[in-house]
Amino acid sequence: xxxxxxxxxxxxxxxxxxxxxxxxxxxxxxxxxxxxxxxxxxxxxxxxxxxxxxxxxxxxxxxxxxxxxxxxxxxxxxxxxxxxxxxxxxxxxxxxxxxxxxxxxxxxxxxxxxxxxxxxxxxxxxxxxxxxxxxxxxxxxxxxxxxxxxxxxxxxxxxxxxxxxxxxxxxxxxxxxxxxxxx
Amino acid sequence: xxxxxxxxxxxxxxxxxxxxxxxxxxxxxxxxxxxxxxxxxxxxxxxxxxxxxxxxxxxxxxxxxxxxxxxxxxxxxxxxxxxxxxxxxxxxxxxxxxxxxxxxxxxxxxxxxxxxxxxxxxxxxxxxxxxxxxxxxxxxxxxxxxxxxxxxxxxxxxxxxxxxxxxxxxxxxxxxxxxxxxxxxxxxxxxxxxxxxx
Numbered sequence: 001x002x003x004x005x006x007x008x009x010x011x012x013x014x015x016x017x018x019x020x021x022x023x024x025x026x027x028x029x030x031x032x033x034x035x036x037x038x039x040x041x042x043x044x045x046x047x048x049x050x051x052x053x054x055x056x057x058x059x060x061x062x063x064x065x066x067x068x069x070x071x072x073x074x075x076x077x078x079x080x081x082x083x084x085x086x087x088x089x090x091x092x093x094x095x096x097x098x099x100x101x102x103x104x105x106x107x108x109x110x111x112x113x114x115x116x117x118x119x120x121x122x123x124x125x126x127x128x129x130x131x132x133x134x135x136x137x138x139x140x141x142x143x144x145x146x147x148x149x150x151x152x153x154x155x156x157x158x159x160x161x162x163x164x165x166x167x168x169x170x171x172x173x174x175x176x177x178x179x180x181x182x183x
Numbered sequence: 184x185x186x187x188x189x190x191x192x193x194x195x196x197x198x199x200x201x202x203x204x205x206x207x208x209x210x211x212x213x214x215x216x217x218x219x220x221x222x223x224x225x226x227x228x229x230x231x232x233x234x235x236x237x238x239x240x241x242x243x244x245x246x247x248x249x250x251x252x253x254x255x256x257x258x259x260x261x262x263x264x265x266x267x268x269x270x271x272x273x274x275x276x277x278x279x280x281x282x283x284x285x286x287x288x289x290x291x292x293x294x295x296x297x298x299x300x301x302x303x304x305x306x307x308x309x310x311x312x313x314x315x316x317x318x319x320x321x322x323x324x325x326x327x328x329x330x331x332x333x334x335x336x337x338x339x340x341x342x343x344x345x346x347x348x349x350x351x352x353x354x355x356x357x358x359x360x361x362x363x364x365x366x367x368x369x370x371x372x373x374x375x376x377x378x379x380x381x
Contacts, residue, residue: 032298052227085343090343107293
């Protein structure tokens with residue numbers, strides 16, 4: 001009953017509640033701050049990696065548990081190596097220049113960092129720029145190395161639960177090393 | 184709406200109890216605060232739990248960048264409706280007030296609440312880190328980099344299929360190959376570029 005009532009509330013209140021929580025946690029984790037984000041790229045401040053890796057480990061275990069046991073759907077994006085790599089590199093360049101990413105930029109604005117509005121304006125313009133070139137990109141870059149939907153378990157031919165356990169141990173190890181080096 | 188109030192109360196209680204033990208010092212003696220007011224492991228772990236909720240209840244992964252594409256699509260539709268409608272991206276993803284739209288708007292408010300709760304809510308202009316490097320009269324340079332950075336990020340995110348949220352968090356935790364490739368490239372591009380600025 002409880003589950004049903006949550007599922008039935010309007011399509012707006014769920015993303016609003018979850019967005020409030022996400023913005024809250026981004027700010028509390030410190031990743032809405034310019035010097036923290038740029039500090040990570042300069043390898044001076046590892047807050048971003050700590051937040052991301054902790055979220056990935058906890059999120060992965062729960063999401064795969066829900067997927068395997070409850071039947072919750074995964075939402076996989078196709079692997080297109082050319083587009084993933086080229087787009088990823090361009091994103092990285094922009095990230096370093098701007099100091100905020102699309103989600104943390106919104107969080108930065110929330111805590112009062114007014115220049116984040118300029119980044120957000122750029123994000124709107126760049127999105128339209130992509131749409132403008134989408135016909136060309138679809139027929140070129142986005143066809144390079146198009147492998148379809150691929151996950152680590154499917155590529156390795158391993159059971160999802162085994163892969164999740166192995167990745168959880170690996171990423172926790174990385175977190176432990178980062179933590180130890182800094183203290 | 185009653186169960187909703189219960190859930191909200193639960194979330195507020197959870198956050199406030201976590202904040203009691205997750206506090207970290209905000210100042211390290213330098214001119215700006217070191218990081219967040221909560222431990223990054225606690226904040227990250229809770230973001231991980233939040234992804235369970237969005238997958239289970241909304242059947243939707245966390246993502247942010249498509250918010251900006253939606254806004255751009257709305258503006259395009261208002262200014263040049265015919266042209267915008269012809270673009271393959273908007274034909275496949277017509278601008279609608281979908282999940283990410285409300286999600287990203289709420290991020291702004293959620294962050295404001297978090298900042299207010301630890302006394303960090305304050306209007307700020309140029310970041311101190313930037314001023315230390317380039318001085319207080321470098322606003323135009325900062326604004327230009329911010330704008331160009333935003334343009335490149337949105338373009339890159341659409342080409343790669345997501346941003347630090349959609350790929351970097353939701354995709355990686357699903358062990359999606361494209362997301363791990365993309366997020367490694369995010370950092371590679373960033374690590375090189377930052378050396379040109381600082």
